[in-house]
Structures are given as C-alpha cells and as structure tokens.
Amino acid sequence: MIIAADKRLNLGGKTFEYIFEPVLEEQCALFYHYDLHRFLMHALHRVFFKAGGPVPKLAEELQAFMKSFDPADAPTVFAAAGQDAETDEILDCVLRFARGYAGIIAKQNETLRKDVNPVGKWTLDLTTTCLCSLILHGWGHRHESLDVLCDDSKPLQAMAHVLNGFVGNTKSADVVGGGGQSATIKANLANPLRFGSSAANPTLQIADIAAGATTDLLQHQKDPAYRALAHWLIPHMHAHTMLPDDDFIDLKRPKSRINFAALKELARRADAGEDPLDGMQGFYEELVAEENKKLKWRFK
Structure with missing residues (x-):
C-alpha cells in the first residue's frame, strides 16, 4: 500500500x-x-x-x-x-x-x-498524516496485528505516542471528517512503532524503492514509457493520496x-x-x- x-x-x-x-x-x-x-x-x-x-x-x-x-x-x-x-x-x-x-x-x-x-x-510534515492513513485506514483493516517499522524520522518519532496508543487495541471507531463523512479507524499494534535505518533493514530498502518509483511515476504521468509502472503501482495507491x-x-x-x-x-x-x-x-x-x-x- x-x-x-x-x-x-x-x-x-x-x-x-x-x-x-x-x-x-x-x-x-x-x-x-x-x-x-x-x-x-x-x-x-x-x-x-x-x-x-x-x-x-x-x-x-x-x-x-x-x-x-x-x-x-x-x-x-x-x-x-x-x-x-x-x-x-x-x-x-x-x-x-x-x-x-x-x-x-x-x-x-x-x-x-x-x-x-x-x-x-x-x-511540511506530512509523514505522520500519511502513516496514520496507512495504518488506521488501511493495514489495520487488513491484518489482526501489526508490527510497524519506520525509517528514522524526527517528525514520526515526535508523534509516535499517538499511534502507540493503539498497542493491543482490538476495537474500531467511527470518526467524522470536516465534510461530515464518516470513516472507520481500526488498528491493533503488536508493539510501539519501531525505527531503524535502511542500511540495517532490507525491508526499509524495499520501501525506499517503492517510494522512489512512485515519485518517479508521478513526475512522468504523461510519459508512455511509464505506463507499465503505472499499471503496477496505481492499484496499490491509498485513497487518501493527495495530488493536484x-x-x-x-x-x-x-x-x-x-x-x-x-x-x-x-x-x-x-x-x-x-x-x-x-x-x-x-x-x-x-x-x-x-x-x-x-x-x-x-x-x-
């Protein structure tokens, strides 16, 4: 995702x-x-x-x-x-x-x-907002328990306590956005957010590749050479993606x-x-x- x-x-x-x-x-x-x-x-x-x-x-x-x-x-x-x-x-x-x-x-x-x-x-800090969407409106609905490893990030570390409140959580909740639309948040973290470096964690290297490929695609959306990449990536885009x-x-x-x-x-x-x-x-x-x-x- x-x-x-x-x-x-x-x-x-x-x-x-x-x-x-x-x-x-x-x-x-x-x-x-x-x-x-x-x-x-x-x-x-x-x-x-x-x-x-x-x-x-x-x-x-x-x-x-x-x-x-x-x-x-x-x-x-x-x-x-x-x-x-x-x-x-x-x-x-x-x-x-x-x-x-x-x-x-x-x-x-x-x-x-x-x-x-x-x-x-x-x-400028969109990392926490995006991570909350991925966890509470995404992976949390797909998996019974989540072990989340993030790349070292000062903004994420500063806000980690917000998501750490979902450790051991088995309940869901409905929240209402500014437009009056309701959405369900759900997540059960197996442990507090973990942080590491790409050099020491191959999974973070894979995440970097996916992020880089997405950025490259978004910068070349009209280029026919990127159609195959778009066909592979777009089905995995989260609904909260915010683009012009x-x-x-x-x-x-x-x-x-x-x-x-x-x-x-x-x-x-x-x-x-x-x-x-x-x-x-x-x-x-x-x-x-x-x-x-x-x-x-x-x-x-």
Missing part, C-alpha cells in the same frame, strides 16, 4: 485550515459540502507551483503572512499570483478575508503567533464557478464587516439553482 501527498497542495489546504476555518467553523460542513476547501487549496497550489521556489521557503512566507496578513511577508507567493488573472483575484479574496476577520483568525491561531513550533514544520486535480478550479465547471462566487461573497462581507455565515446556505442554494437553469437551457 502506497500513499503520496503533494507538499504545495498541502500548503493550500493549510491556508484554508488556518485562515478560513476559524471564521467559518460553526458552518464548516456547508463549505466542505460544496468543496470550497478543495477549490481554494487547488487554486493556491497553482500559485505555489508558478512561484517555483523551494517548498520550505514558500512555507516560511505563508506562515509569516498568517501572522501579519501583509503581502510583503510573502513576496514570492503574491508575485506568482500576479501572473494569472484568476489566481490573482483568488489570492486577493484570501487577503481581504484575512484582513476583515483578522481578530477571529488571530485568536484561534495564537500558537502560530507565539512561534511555539519551528517555522514551516506545521506545513485542476477540475476543482476549472471555471468551465459549475461547482468551480459556484465556489468562486462564494469566495468573492466572503471577501465582500469581510470588507464590509458583515457576518460571514448569515444566509450563506441560501446563497449557495441560489448559485446552484442558477447553474441548474443554465444546464436546462443548454439541453433544450
């Missing part, structure tokens, strides 16, 4: 989590239902991709921006947005939203402002247009100091009705 996660896409997701969720949390299920989070994270992924800088640098800029809401603290990001009119408008909406509801956002994100965590760690999908920001698609309109409405409310949630469900329903009318007219 293999899982992959795009770091720039994760940065986009963190933007929604740290800037939008604190303001929208009372009705977050509504926005998750319409995939506003996916629309925004994919739009920002395009910005980060065009920026072309190292991911740690982008992470540092983004974290600095989340403290100050000043574009000058994220020059690479905002310069890249200016290369495309649509993404520039989206980033402008993010900036207006952040400034308009700065008090709420700052209160919810006090740990960021106090620099409790080293710069960039909260954005431009369908979420294609304004030729109704849902993308709906979310773009909703984002602009949230930015307008931020400018005016209005309640960000009041009547938003009705606003979305009106947008959906308008898109349905267009479809009916097209098929007449």
